[in-house]
Amino acid sequence: MSLLDRRAISERLDTESFGRTMYVFSEVGSTNEAANELASNGAPHGTVVIADSQTRGRGRMGRKWLSPPGCNLYISVILRPALPARDAPFITFVASIALHEAATGAGVKASIKWPNDLLAGVKKAAGVLTEMEVEGEKAKYMVVGIGVNLNMTDKMLAAELGEVASEATSFLVASGREVDREAFAASLINQLEKRYTEFMSAGKGPIIQQWTKRCGLIGRQVEVCEGDSVTRGVAEGINEAGHLLLRKTGGEVEEIVTGDVAIV
Ligand code: BT5
Numbered sequence: 001m002s003l004l005d006r007r008a009i010s011e012r013l014d015t016e017s018f019g020r021t022m023y024v025f026s027e028v029g030s031t032n033e034a035a036n037e038l039a040s041n042g043a044p045h046g047t048v049v050i051a052d053s054q055t056r057g058r059g060r061m062g063r064k065w066l067s068p069p070g071c072n073l074y075i076s077v078i079l080r081p082a083l084p085a086r087d088a089p090f091i092t093f094v095a096s097i098a099l100h101e102a103a104t105g106a107g108v109k110a111s112i113k114w115p116n117d118l119l120a121g122v123k124k125a126a127g128v129l130t131e132m133e134v135e136g137e138k139a140k141y142m143v144v145g146i147g148v149n150l151n152m153t154d155k156m157l158a159a160e161l162g163e164v165a166s167e168a169t170s171f172l173v174a175s176g177r178e179v180d181r182e183a184f185a186a187s188l189i190n191q192l193e194k195r196y197t198e199f200m201s202a203g204k205g206p207i208i209q210q211w212t213k214r215c216g217l218i219g220r221q222v223e224v225c226e227g228d229s230v231t232r233g234v235a236e237g238i239n240e241a242g243h244l245l246l247r248k249t250g251g252e253v254e255e256i257v258t259g260d261v262a263i264v
Helices: 006-010 031-040 085-105 154-167 171-175 181-202 204-214
Strands: 022-028 048-054 073-079 110-113 117-120 123-135 138-148 221-226 229-238 244-247 253-256 260-263
Touching: 006 022, 006 181, 022 031, 031 048, 031 073, 031 123, 031 138, 073 181, 085 110, 085 117, 085 123, 085 138, 085 181, 085 204, 110 204, 117 171, 123 171, 138 181, 181 204, 204 229, 221 244, 229 253
Parallel strands: 022 048
Antiparallel strands: 048 073, 073 138, 110 117, 117 123, 123 138, 221 229, 221 260, 229 244, 244 253
């Protein structure tokens, strides 16, 4: 498969600001890194950075996002929301909802896993990384980055992802259908603007509701690991701070601020 065609993405956009400034690279270190640099130099709200491959794709907490060429989507959007920095988790939720909608449109049965994963079946097909530059208590700008495994075959997953492969999948493997990358990128950008606009006008309530509906953890017994600590309980939802609510065996509800969740 060849490089991403910028025009094929642009002509499918029905947005006001998202993707109206767009950079499409064949290779970058990280689209989040590039977007952060553009944002610090004044790039407008809605600027999109897409790459066919990344050499330093990043996940949360210094982890890597493996980003081979020719098959997937690596995209970052610059946001300039008038938001308190503490509301940043909601940008990840907005992106997860958009991603879930775009996946459904591509014929993939997906679910959201707190805080930032999209699963197809039980395996990870995509991840969201929200970063921000803070000024006082407010976000000066945010960068929301999304990596989606689209057309990787089982063979490619094994060859490219090494030990991560057993827990990862792609839209192709999950649905048996190849995804048109440009069409998918445009659909994701359209969804991102739509969901972001809803969030900025209607606030957290509708986002919590839409997110909960799409989250595969709700009502399930889960285990959350954070460093050496392990917490178990039934996932009940998220609160206004974006924390995961776990009902423990004694009946009390614990708020989980950060961690990796597994269904047990
Ligand atoms: C994430 O982190 O899931 C956020 C990933 C965000 C990547 C996008 S790509 C565009 C933009 N530019 C960037 O540089 N980043 C963003 P986290 O929850 O920490 O998960 C990272 C973990 O996922 C790794 O430690 C691996 O276990 C696993 N992983 C890495 N690459 C993967 C892949 N291609 N598919 C599935 N799992 C992967």
